[in-house]
Amino acid sequence: MEVTVHNKAAIRGVASYIPDNRLTNEQLANDFPEWSVDKIYEKTGIKSRPIADETETCSSMAINAAKKLFAKLSVTADSIDFILLCTQSPDYKLPTTACIIQNALGVPTSAGALDFNLGCSGYVYGLSIAKGLIESGQSKRVLLLTSELYSRYINKKDKSVRTLFGDAATATLVEGVKSENELLxxxxxxxxxxxxxxxxxxxxxxxxxxxxxxxxxxxxxxxxxxxxxxxxxxxxxxxxxxxxxxxxxxxxxxxxxxxxxxxxxxxxxxxxxxxxxxxxxxxxxxxxxxxxxxxxxxxxxxxxxxxxxxxxxxxxxxxxxxxxxxxxxxxxxxxxxxxxxxx
Incomplete structure (x- = not known):
């Protein structure tokens, strides 16, 4: 019996952008003398956290991640037909940050672009949306971005969250491939x-x-x-x-x-x-x-x-x-x- 091979969504590659600035346990112990370096590590398992500087934004970090991904995979922006951005720290309340990214990257104006606000579960949700776009025939190549600057919402005198959160952006290319198996x-x-x-x-x-x-x-x-x-x-x-x-x-x-x-x-x-x-x-x-x-x-x-x-x-x-x-x-x-x- 002949196997029918359909277009299936698959992850082609992942890249990240990590801010250069870091918040170390030594810095935190200096700000919170009641917690030693060892105690912070024992409680969190974290040694240091990347923190965006004042010039960095949700869009700039996502753009940097996307450019790294394009270089890694030898892919050009004009091949992208949909941008998905998961963030809870957008550039503005409006307009949509994904639209800003589309223009900055040179993705065609025929592409779709949207933000969705979903925190820690957001990447898996994004993969599901990308799969739906591709396997329904609406898109061929989706750029799934995540970009978070939680540090902008954290009080520097609140060790309960300052010891935990870091800033980072990632880019994932999801595209259609011929396969008889589910890849996502x-x-x-x-x-x-x-x-x-x-x-x-x-x-x-x-x-x-x-x-x-x-x-x-x-x-x-x-x-x-x-x-x-x-x-x-x-x-x-x-x-x-x-x-x-x-x-x-x-x-x-x-x-x-x-x-x-x-x-x-x-x-x-x-x-x-x-x-x-x-x-x-x-x-x-x-x-x-x-x-x-x-x-x-x-x-x-x-x-x-x-x-x-x-x-x-x-x-x-x-x-x-x-x-x-x-x-x-x-x-x-x-x-x-x-x-x-x-x-």
Whole structure:
């Protein structure tokens, strides 16, 4: 019987842009004398975090990542027919940052371009959107970008989040290939907006526009200072949500894809922090060889953490062509998503 070969979406390559400026544990220990360098590393597993300088923007970082990807793959901007940008730190409230990027890169005006605001699960959502565009015949070559500058929302006197987050951008080329197999597999999603208050910048949107009170700082019981224009995270609630939702997510992805854990070659989770990822790995019974991590030198780079992990694993020869890779993103929203891809 003849096998019908269809156009399937596949990842052609990944590249990243990492700001040169770094926030080290030594700098943090100087700002927070009650936490030593060793204590910060013990709590987070992070040694340093890239932080965008004042001249860098969401678009400039994404453009740099895209240019690196084009050079890596010998691809030209005029071959792109859709730009997807995942960010929670856009250049402006409007216009759409993806439109700014289209013009700066020289992508044809016939291309589509959109932003979507989805944090830690956003990369997996982006792959799903790219797959839909390609396999429905609407696009042939999609540029999926992530670009996050959470540092712009972090109070420098709030060690609860300043020790965790880093800035980074990534670019992924997703294109159609002739294949009888799924290369971007089935996707599983989840949403629970009841957790919205546990990871939030309270002021700056239509509910609470910025006003004279937005920048008044308060000190919490742990000695962290922040204003209503700064990022707030309820770490205990985020951990509880993660340990409850992610194992179920993994079970559902494996079931929908007809895979067992033993069939998974590599696992790339959103890089929240060492404590959370260690708990998840042990609970799900993944081996250390399966479970790829990148938080040590980058911290939590939000939507950029999964593609950054893929690029680093490729550079370190930990990923090989044809391997099955489980991707899981989870966090702000609450929102979560997972899929198995073929590298």
């Amino acid at each position: 597999g089935s996707f599983v999603f989840g949403t629970d907006g009841a957790g919205d208050r546990n990871l939030i910048v309270p002021h700056g949107g239509s509910v609470h526009p910025l006003n004279s009170d937005s920048f008044s700082e308060v000190c919490d019981k742990s000695g962290n200072f922040r204003s209503s224009a700064d990022l707030y995270m309820n770490g205990a609630e985020i951990l509880s949500f993660t340990l409850k939702s992610v194992p179920l997510l993994v079970t559902n992805v494996l079931s929908k894809s007809a895979f067992d854990i033993e069939n998974i070659d590599k696992v790339v989770f959103h890089q929240a922090n060492k404590f959370m990822l260690d708990k998840l790995r042990k609970k799900l019974k993944f081996t250390e060889d399966q479970f790829l991590v990148s938080y040590r030198d980058y911290g939590n780079t939000v939507s950029s953490s999964i593609p950054l992990g893929l690029e680093l694993a490729e550079q370190q020869n930990l990923l090989r062509k044809g391997e099955n890779v489980l991707l899981c993103g989870f966090g702000v929203g609450y929102s979560w998503a997972g899929s198995i891809i073929t590298w």
